[in-house]
Amino acid sequence: MYYLHIDCNSYFASCEVATRPELAGRPVVVANENEHGGGVILALNAEAKNVGLKRGIPLFKVRDTLKTNDVAICKVDHKKYRRISNKIMDEVVAQGIVLDFVQYSIDEFFGTLPVDNPDIIRRCVHEIKQLISDSTGIPTGCGCSQTYTLAKCATWFAKHYDGYDGVCVLPPDKRERALSLLAISDVWGIGRQTRRKLEQMGVATALDFTHLPQNRVEQTFNTATLHTYLELCGTPTIQLESHSRRKSIMQSHTFAVMIENRDELSSEVARFAARCAESLRKQGSVCRSVTVFVNTNRYRDDLAQYHNDATAKLNPPTADSPTLIRTAERLLTQLYRPGYQYKRAGVVLTGISGDAGQQLDLFTSENDERRRRLMDVTDKLNRRFGDETVTFG
């Protein structure tokens, strides 16, 4: 059996090009641009990379480059990207070659192929890649190997060596050779901190890491890093479950113009809470706690800084918008300090559990039932006529 990993190339930018043919061949960036020209580059295609642009740069720093190279700036459209991602999921599942297919993130998928012959695997994966390209227009890099982590390494090679044509199958006898060419920082699960520690131990490549004695890894690192180590050595360790239910739900925003006024901030927080409540109901869950946070602008050392958060428990757990909005507003009242310029705020729901009906049974009253129906109707209206067609005053 082989593990399969599929990674969409420059996903947000590819979605824009796929749905807007007039963009083909042009440098394209996707940015969360706001009405004041703020925002940062979230994704960019190869043409945009070629003119020196990079992910994460604020647009205002590269205005000249954008203009000189006639770069198309697309506004980020998460709904579209979610829709295309679901389509990829459906197409691959319907094709039936891949087993245990999971949507790991909006642009990455894992699965297994019940075959051991690398040549057959390669042909299958090329077919899958072609299927995705034909049905959605999205280019992908695909990797196959003995574990999830090694499959991700294979994808790295598929994307970085043109000869693979986007598909790299890494059989056991090629493992060591491949890992010797892979920098430790390019391994899935090795972040900045762990990389620093490993480098101090003389580890530069993924192969160096696998040559450490296992007990040394156990003593020095946490279990997540140990799992990465075992997987690189060829032992499947990581379990992926397709978690359709989120365990936390957050809505936050960096304001284009800083907010000082309490009522303005409060109305933003209320909107975040309402949107969180909607996602919560969409997945059929209730939550046990609400957190609100506020931040000033960390880039402005000329301004007084303040950041804080506060959490409230909800008993019984709920998905009722008015309750969540009122709770969030009460928390904001605790947090708010006059005289600061607020740049960012957000609402987080945690303690999420499934099946609202079951949780409420014991104390459900007629009033609760009416509230549930009200939520149901507002959700339906907003789905049918667009977000925030109906909001809470």
Place this chain on the structure above:
DNA sequence: TCTGGGGTCCTAGGACCC
């Protein structure tokens, strides 16, 4: 002028229990 928005899991330590 302008600087993203989400998630997950693990671990240490505190509060509390017997």
Place this chain on the structure above:
DNA sequence: TCTGGGGTCCTAGGACCC
């Protein structure tokens, strides 16, 4: 001098991911 020996649950913060 020395101050038991288990547990559970919760939370904050770190690290990592896209």
